[in-house]
Amino acid sequence: MIYYRPHGNEVEVFRVAAARKLPILLKGPTGCGKTRFVRYMAEQLGRSLVTVACQEDLAAADLTGRFLLEGGQTVWRDGPLTRAVRAGAICYLDEVVEARADVMTVLHPLTDDRRVLPLDRTGEELVAPDDFLVVISYNPGYQSVSKELKESTRQRFVSLSFDYPTAGIEAEIVQAESGCGADVAQTLVKLGQGSRNLRAHGLGEGASTRLLVYAATLVVAGLPLKEAAEATLVGSLTDDVEMTKALRELVRSVLG
Amino acid sequence: MGAPTVSGDDTLRETMEEYGLTAAELGLAAESDDEAEAALLARFLFEPPKRQAIGGERNGLALDRVVKQLTALLRMLSGRQFTVAYSDPPSTDNLNIYLPKAVPAPEIYEQDLLLYRAMALVQVGFLRHGILQDRAVLAEIHRDWVLRSAFHLLAARYVLRAWAEEYPGLREDLRRVAVLDKAGAMRVNVTAVPRDGMPGAFVPLYESLVTCLNWKVPGAEGDPARRAIRVVDGLPILGAGAGGASAAPPARLTTLLLQEARTLREHFHRLRLGPPPLPWFVGIIRPEWILADLARDIAYEQEWKKGNKPLRQLLEAMARNPGGGAPPPVPEAPRVGLRARFLARISGPDTSKAPAYGALRDEHVEQARAAANRVEDDVLAAPPKPGADGAREYDEWDDAAGVYRFAAVKVVEIEGATGPLGGYERVVNANQRQIKEIRRRFEALRVEERWLHGQPDGSELDMNRAIAALTDIAAGHQPDERVYKRYVRQRQTVAILTLVDLSGSTQGHVIHLEQEAIVLFAEGLRTLGFPHAFYGFGNTHPQECQLQRIKGFEEAYGEAVHKRMGNLRPNGATRLGAYLRHAGWLLASRPQARRVLLVVSDGKPEDRGEYRGKQGIRDTAMAVAEVRRLGVHVHCISLDANEGADAYLGEIFGPGRFLKLDSVDALPTRLPEVFRGLVR
Ligand SMILES: Nc1ncnc2c1ncn2[C@@H]1O[C@H](COP(=O)(O)OP(=O)(O)OP(=O)(O)O)[C@@H](O)[C@H]1O
Ligand SMILES: [Mg+2]
Numbered sequence: 001m002i003y004y005r006p007h008g009n010e011v012e013v014f015r016v017a018a019a020r021k022l023p024i025l026l027k028g029p030t031g032c033g034k035t036r037f038v039r040y041m042a043e044q045l046g047r048s049l050v051t052v053a054c055q056e057d058l059a060a061a062d063l064t065g066r067f068l069l070e071g072g073q074t075v076w077r078d079g080p081l082t083r084a085v086r087a088g089a090i091c092y093l094d095e096v097v098e099a100r101a102d103v104m105t106v107l108h109p110l111t112d113d114r115r116v117l118p119l120d121r122t123g124e125e126l127v128a129p130d131d132f133l134v135v136i137s138y139n140p141g142y143q144s145v146s147k148e149l150k151e152s153t154r155q156r157f158v159s160l161s162f163d164y165p166t167a168g169i170e171a172e173i174v175q176a177e178s179g180c181g182a183d184v185a186q187t188l189v190k191l192g193q194g195s196r197n198l199r200a201h202g203l204g205e206g207a208s209t210r211l212l213v214y215a216a217t218l219v220v221a222g223l224p225l226k227e228a229a230e231a232t233l234v235g236s237l238t239d240d241v242e243m244t245k246a247l248r249e250l251v252r253s254v255l256g
Numbered sequence: 257m258g259a260p261t262v263s264g265d266d267t268l269r270e271t272m273e274e275y276g277l278t279a280a281e282l283g284l285a286a287e288s289d290d291e292a293e294a295a296l297l298a299r300f301l302f303e304p305p306k307r308q309a310i311g312g313e314r315n316g317l318a319l320d321r322v323v324k325q326l327t328a329l330l331r332m333l334s335g336r337q338f339t340v341a342y343s344d345p346p347s348t349d350n351l352n353i354y355l356p357k358a359v360p361a362p363e364i365y366e367q368d369l370l371l372y373r374a375m376a377l378v379q380v381g382f383l384r385h386g387i388l389q390d391r392a393v394l395a396e397i398h399r400d401w402v403l404r405s406a407f408h409l410l411a412a413r414y415v416l417r418a419w420a421e422e423y424p425g426l427r428e429d430l431r432r433v434a435v436l437d438k439a440g441a442m443r444v445n446v447t448a449v450p451r452d453g454m455p456g457a458f459v460p461l462y463e464s465l466v467t468c469l470n471w472k473v474p475g476a477e478g479d480p481a482r483r484a485i486r487v488v489d490g491l492p493i494l495g496a497g498a499g500g501a502s503a504a505p506p507a508r509l510t511t512l513l514l515q516e517a518r519t520l521r522e523h524f525h526r527l528r529l530g531p532p533p534l535p536w537f538v539g540i541i542r543p544e545w546i547l548a549d550l551a552r553d554i555a556y557e558q559e560w561k562k563g564n565k566p567l568r569q570l571l572e573a574m575a576r577n578p579g580g581g582a583p584p585p586v587p588e589a590p591r592v593g594l595r596a597r598f599l600a601r602i603s604g605p606d607t608s609k610a611p612a613y614g615a616l617r618d619e620h621v622e623q624a625r626a627a628a629n630r631v632e633d634d635v636l637a638a639p640p641k642p643g644a645d646g647a648r649e650y651d652e653w654d655d656a657a658g659v660y661r662f663a664a665v666k667v668v669e670i671e672g673a674t675g676p677l678g679g680y681e682r683v684v685n686a687n688q689r690q691i692k693e694i695r696r697r698f699e700a701l702r703v704e705e706r707w708l709h710g711q712p713d714g715s716e717l718d719m720n721r722a723i724a725a726l727t728d729i730a731a732g733h734q735p736d737e738r739v740y741k742r743y744v745r746q747r748q749t750v751a752i753l754t755l756v757d758l759s760g761s762t763q764g765h766v767i768h769l770e771q772e773a774i775v776l777f778a779e780g781l782r783t784l785g786f787p788h789a790f791y792g793f794g795n796t797h798p799q800e801c802q803l804q805r806i807k808g809f810e811e812a813y814g815e816a817v818h819k820r821m822g823n824l825r826p827n828g829a830t831r832l833g834a835y836l837r838h839a840g841w842l843l844a845s846r847p848q849a850r851r852v853l854l855v856v857s858d859g860k861p862e863d864r865g866e867y868r869g870k871q872g873i874r875d876t877a878m879a880v881a882e883v884r885r886l887g888v889h890v891h892c893i894s895l896d897a898n899e900g901a902d903a904y905l906g907e908i909f910g911p912g913r914f915l916k917l918d919s920v921d922a923l924p925t926r927l928p929e930v931f932r933g934l935v936r
Contacts, residue, residue: 067727074730121733151911194332201337201919202328241689246328249373253333256424 004040005173007165014041017158023111023134028162031208034137038092047131050084051092054099060106064119076122085117088131096136097149104153110134111156164209178216188212191233194250202243207233226255315358317368330376334384346375346539350388350546353379360438367436374433375537381415390510394543402524405531407517409461410488412538418493442533458532460485480523484516639841650837655874665799667838672792672804672820679822683775694780694928701935707741714740750935751787751846755839757857758794763826766858766920771824773924780928793835794828798864801834832861833879840883851888852934858895860904877908891934895920
């Protein structure tokens with residue numbers, strides 16, 4: 001069983017959208033549980049999940065597939081997207097804006113009412129079975145100004161906005177994920193929330209839930225809370241000297 | 257109760273006698289409240305801040321050195337946004353917090369920082385707990401110094417306790433502040449008073465803040481001051497858990513504090529005591545700043561400077577004389593040209609009405625773009641010729657009529673304002689580290705070294721591509737022949753023009769940071785060797801827009817340029833479309849293949865007359881489209897933190913082509929970063 005703690009109506013929306021075969025866009029800052037959520041939903045819906053982490057070099061052929069040479073023969077090998085289509089799986093494209101533009105072109109006919117995947121190389125046109133679902137994720141706060149989702153892409157998706165959970169829920173998650181005590185979890189969440197007050201005011205983003213889980217894990221492994229916080233919340237958020245000092249002061253203020 | 261009633265005037269007189277202060281020193285020289293407020297306001301608004309010698313023997317740590325760190329910490333702790341400005345003693349106007357420029361000598365970094373932190377914590381605490389929000393309370397404490405001081409001391413106790421309870425680490429800090437001599441200097445308003453011989457009746461109030469000041473006379477049990485503090489300590493502090501929301505409902509909190517302060521005031525009056533002076537670090541409450549709605553007045557003042565005076569006078573005249581008022585102003589008849597057809601061709605199909613799924617085809621958009629590009633060839637082939645006065649005339653889009661107005665506006669380039677040389681150097685000296693960092697990051701833009709994959713020709717075979725081609729051949733397909741890769745070191749030059757908003761609304765903090773931003777940016781660009789220019793805009797006349805040249809493309813860095821960069825001066829309005837068109841041509845005539853126009857603006861495009869609202873936005877959007885067709889990449893950094901800003905910025909610059917900063921403080925660091933992101 002995959003652990004996921006819902007913090008809004010995301011589970012219901014996902015269910016309905018999946019039942020209606022509508023593609024889903026997950027928006028939200030890093031480490032707020034997007035990937036975890038998709039894994040959880042796949043399990044809940046009893047579908048398999050194909051995950052693709054997108055990066056700059058990812059081209060359409062990497063998704064659809066290509067011919068390979070095997071013993072003098074050319075053999076067609078499905079890419080992850082094609083596999084997902086054939087299997088009626090959920091295909092999760094993480095940080096989709098990072099990928100090359102032609103990836104979107106492949107996704108377009110799959111994400112409107114046609115629901116087809118043309119494979120020019122093999123001359124096939126796959127029609128997606130009902131269980132097939134595209135889920136993409138995207139972090140709007142991401143630095144690079146040129147990387148924005150195109151309107152024609154954005155409007156094909158049902159979007160679900162994620163943010164870090166409220167203090168109570170987040171503490172629950174940190175506790176469940178790391179096995180730390182309630183006090184430690186609450187203190188870390190307080191630190192995390194403090195750092196998020198600086199979003200767009202000196203820090204690109206505040207501490208993610210993931211980072212808080214890391215800190216808690218270090219504590220469970222025996223590191224003093226202060227050192228764990230220093231290693232994660234202070235060290236991982238910024239290189240700016242002044243900001244580092246401020247974060248260190250925050251840790252000191254909260255921990256005493 | 258038989259307690260004598262006292263008026264504000266009595267206590268004022270007593271205060272003056274007690275400490276030998278004049279009314280002026282209490283900030284109340286004028287006869288009436290109105291006059292006093294006006295005088296204060298005038299002093300605040302129009303007098304340049306008095307400069308203290310900073311950095312010499314006479315001062316300790318200067319605020320500038322720690323302000324970034326301090327603001328960051330306080331924002332994290334409080335979850336509130338505010339800006340920091342100078343004032344001594346510390347204070348707040350419910351929007352900003354004011355801290356002294358420097359603390360007294362000698363400089364002991366750790367201690368001085370501790371002191372700054374404590375000063376700021378008191379003021380941010382006032383903001384956070386809404387202590388100064390109730391106007392009735394403010395009005396009551398305004399002239400009554402005894403009441404004001406008592407209220408202040410109790411409120412300070414409350415907020416310090418709130419911080420200490422929520423953040424254990426701060427409790428220790430606040431205890432340490434108490435031992436600092438500097439922190440405890442006593443003042444009534446801005447005037448220092450001796451701390452020896454402090455009446456015993458006051459002492460518990462200080463004990464509650466700073467336990468170790470040296471007049472520790474034990475107050476009797478049942479002492480009213482002690483009782484008041486106990487009451488304050490009994491007030492609940494809500495939101496002290498995670499999340500750090502605000503405390504007890506502010507209205508109730510302030511009323512309770514005021515009640516206690518009133519009791520103390522009666523008590524002190526019976527003892528014939530004046531106001532308890534305040535330790536320096538708890539600052540001063542300035543009801544007049546808040547009651548006078550300083551923020552609103554500054555906004556009003558800026559509006560006025562933008563040139564709305566005649567309009568307002570007209571409106572006021574009409575309001576005075578509602579029956580037969582003056583006729584409404586008649587807009588100038590547009591000179592209508594022939595380009596009406598232009599709109600349909602460049603804007604393409606109306607995408608806003610397309611259904612969410614499916615129907616909108618990228619091909620359509622592409623076709624529309626291609627059509628627009630064809631139009632460009634015959635219409636926008638050359639920049640307008642300069643007239644005899646050096647001004648160039650530009651068309652302007654008339655949104656209501658849906659046509660371009662020919663030669664509707666003139667843009668003339670003038671040399672930017674100049675002044676002392678120190679401005680530029682100061683920024684450079686204060687930001688050595690940032691500059692180094694910017695240069696380091698820019699360095700990576702200079703030479704790009706990478707493998708170019710999928711080339712028709714190259715030094716090495718691109719294995720992945722080659723295999724793909726081979727397999728294609730084997731499978732009987734047409735192979736892609738671009739199977740080589742090449743390692744390139746290329747110097748990619750980009751011409752960059754930064755257009756800075758110098759309109760009236762940037763007065764003060766904004767222009768200060770714009771100046772800092774362009775200096776830092778310039779320092780980075782200089783090492784990079786990219787051709788670049790800085791221009792400032794702000795027009796004082798609607799039909800004639802002056803574009804201030806701060807640094808032209810061909811100008812070398814030298815005294816003249818430094819002087820201009822260090823002395824930006826705000827003036828006028830934001831007829832942005834015209835400026836964009838002109839800047840577009842400046843860039844279009846550059847030889848470099850890549851050209852970037854960065855606009856730094858703090859608000860909507862607005863000028864006198866029709867040029868506001870929809871009209872201003874649409875004309876600017878058209879200008880952006882025109883400039884893009886010249887092959888210039890346009891991007892905007894907006895300092896407009898208003899909710900609605902995204903909508904109009906999106907309309908003008910297109911989604912993803914602007915960056916809205918929530919805080920102007922981020923500008924100096926973000927400007928170079930945005931540029932880097934664009935050309936990377
Ligand atoms: N609601 C939640 N329930 C359970 N665990 C969560 C939840 N939110 C966050 N987490 C924890 O945070 C970690 C990071 O979450 P996840 O990897 O899903 O983030 P993400 O949003 O996909 O981040 P990124 O954008 O960086 O890929 C998870 O491994 C899990 O420990
Ligand atoms: Mg993820």
